[in-house]
Amino acid sequence: MNTSTETRPKPRLRAGTVRRVGARVAALLASLLIALSMAFLLGRLSGDPTATILGPMAPEEQRVQLRHELGLDRPLIVQYLDYLKGVVTGDLGQSLQFYQPNTTMIMDRLPFTLQLVAGGMGLAILIGVPLGVLAARREGTWWDRAASTLALLGQSVPVFWFGMMLVVLFAVKLGWLPAGQSGTPRHLVLPALTMSVYPMAQIARLTRASMSEALAEPYIDSARARGIAPLRVVWRHAFKNAMMPILTIVVLQTGILLSGAxxxxxxxxxxxxxxxALQAIQFRDFPLVQAIVVFGALTFVLLNLLVDVIHSIVDPRVR
Known part of the structure; x- marks a missing residue:
């Protein structure tokens, strides 16, 4: 009797987990559909790409023929359904500017963006987490005020302005680092540093808030009373319990950097x-713009799912 009584709640627990996962996946799919629909509509509202492809002096007959070849003369709902069908089947179309499959072009450029995101997020974590922990340990002191001021500046300074200032200082004035392009690790330093500023500020502020709450818990006082070393109390006890929101913001900021660089x-x-993406927008290459938006939206949805998985692994209460 005892065994059967103990095993009864398990099916209900599994059913609740399945419902939770199903609801989460449905919400993410709805968000993905909204993003794809906005990309389609904005691409069609950006203007007639035939004017850019043929030039402003091309006769109207050539434009009509090109619109027919591109399928732009079909009803909008037909174009939308074909667009969704291509997304589902993995066919993201062909670029109007480069005459290459959009998937191939994205895969060719993706490694460079991944290098930039990895470098920027690595710096953001290495600086933001210790800065937030230091501010929480020294709450109310000038260390706390200095860390909060740096985090506020990091969230307020425009990224493009900060990048240009770094170029002026380290590339033009001092000549220590290249001003642009890629090729060597030295080329990555300034872009990664520029990329790290905003997420570093976000991570530092959230780490400070989470650690302040964790350090005020009774189990921290108990650990200190047992004579545990202060650094061990901070990193082994407090940080372990405060890392859930920090992991969340790191994963989400990675998605933002990947799609917003x-x-x-x-x-x-x-x-x-x-x-x-800038080249595609300037040329009104809406198939390529749509493909990049699709890739960014899929990446963000997958990273949101990854956050849920991390929560389930790190925090048993979620399970």
Whole structure:
């Protein structure tokens, strides 16, 4: 009897988990559909790409023929359904500017953007987490005020302005680092530093708030009363319990950096997805713009799912 009684709640627990995962996946799919629909509509509202492809002096007959070849003369709902069908089947179309499959172009540029995101997020974590922990340990002191001021500046300074100032100082005035392009680790330093500023500020502020709450818990006083070393109390006990929101913001900021590196790549002429997106927008290459948006939206959805998985692994209460 005892055994059967203990095992009864397990099916209900599994059913609750399945419902939670199903609801989360449904919400993410709805967000993905909204993002894809906005990309489609904004691409169609950006203007007629035939004027850019053929030039302003091309006769109207050639434009009509090109619109027919591109399928732009079909009803909008038909174009939308074909667009969604291509997304589902993995066919992201062909670029109007480069005459290459959009998937191939994205895969060619993706490694450069990943280098930039990895470098920027690595710096953000290495600086932001210790800065937030220091501010929480010295709450109310000038260390806390200095760390909070730096975090506020990091969130307030425009990324493109900060990047240009770094170029002026370290590339033009001092000549220590290249001003742009890619190729060697030295080329990555300034773009990664520029990329790290905003997420570093976010991570530092959230770490400070989470650690302040954790350090005020009774188990911290108990650990100190047992004579445990202060650093061990901070990193082994407090940080372990405060790391859940920090992991969340790190994963989400990674997705934001991956899909929003346009300004940094433009300032440093970095050949990544952001630079490719700018070229596509300037040429009104809406199939390529849509493909980049699809890739960014899928990446963000997958990272949100990754956050849920991390929560389930790190925090048993979620399970």
């Amino acid at each position: 346009v300004a940094v790549e433009y300032v440093y002429s970095w050949p990544g997805l952001g630079q490719l």
